[in-house]
Amino acid sequence: DTEVTQTPKHLVMGMTNKKSLKCEQHMGHRAMYWYKQKAKKPPELMFVYSYEKLSINESVPSRFSPECPNSSLLNLHLHALQPEDSALYLCASSLLKESNQPQHFGDGTRLSIL
Amino acid sequence: KQEVTQIPAALSVPEGENLVLNCSFTDSAIYNLQWFRQDPGKGLTSLLLIQSSQREQTSGRLNASLDKSSGRSTLYIAASQPGDSATYLCAVRDGGTYKYIFGTGTRLKVLA
Numbered sequence: 001d002t003e004v005t006q007t008p009k010h011l012v013m014g015m016t017n018k019k020s021l022k023c024e025q026h027m028g029h030r031a032m033y034w035y036k037q038k039a040k041k042p043p044e045l046m047f048v049y050s051y052e053k054l055s056i057n058e059s060v061p062s063r064f065s066p067e068c069p070n071s072s073l074l075n076l077h078l079h080a081l082q083p084e085d086s087a088l089y090l091c092a093s094s095l096l097k098e099s100n101q102p103q104h105f106g107d108g109t110r111l112s113i114l
Numbered sequence: 115k116q117e118v119t120q121i122p123a124a125l126s127v128p129e130g131e132n133l134v135l136n137c138s139f140t141d142s143a144i145y146n147l148q149w150f151r152q153d154p155g156k157g158l159t160s161l162l163l164i165q166s167s168q169r170e171q172t173s174g175r176l177n178a179s180l181d182k183s184s185g186r187s188t189l190y191i192a193a194s195q196p197g198d199s200a201t202y203l204c205a206v207r208d209g210g211t212y213k214y215i216f217g218t219g220t221r222l223k224v225l226a
Contacts, residue, residue, distance in 0.1 A: 042203055043158070043203075045213055045214065045215075048212075092158075102148055105158040
């Protein structure tokens with residue numbers, strides 16, 4: 001069982017919808033990450049939060065809007081997505097952004113854009 | 115710009131074989147290197163993490179080595195089992211930005 005919980009597991013939405021992905025961890029980690037993974041490709045970093053503040057934005061389009069309301073929770077708000085945004089979205093956490101401790105991943109949300 | 119490559123891209127072996135997966139990176143200024151496995155449609159499971167000052171790490175049948183100067187890491191799996199079938203990913207953590215950059219992955223199939 002993963003210690004990073006992502007909901008929902010699957011999401012199908014139209015291009016005009018607004019939805020949110022949720023990620024939760026209770027390991028006391030202060031760094032949290034969003035990755036995007038296309039089929040048969042490695043994960044690509046989207047955002048990094050450190051102590052609930054956005055630390056890295058990998059030039060992600062504004063239709064993806066991250067939010068970290070507290071140290072245990074990370075959201076990804078979605079609006080006006082394109083079909084090419086269909087992918088597996090993975091959340092991860094680590095003790096600190098700068099630590100030598102491993103990243104822990106959730107099982108992901110599989111997103112399909114119609 | 116850091117680039118991470120894994121060879122081979124796919125591997126099929128009979129059960130019981132010992133095998134080696136390779137990971138190469140272009141910039142030796144890394145903070146650490148982590149090996150993961152990913153089952154189809156699932157997230158990533160951390161296997162081993164090697165800090166930049168370390169040469170190897172072991173966990174059960176897994177042994178990972180790191181040669182920073184040559185930009186290489188290997189994951190050795192002893193006595194492979196069908197349950198080891200998965201995609202194996204290495205990821206290097208950049209020393210300046212602390213970002214993880216993932217390799218292209220090796221899809222392993224262990225035949226019973």
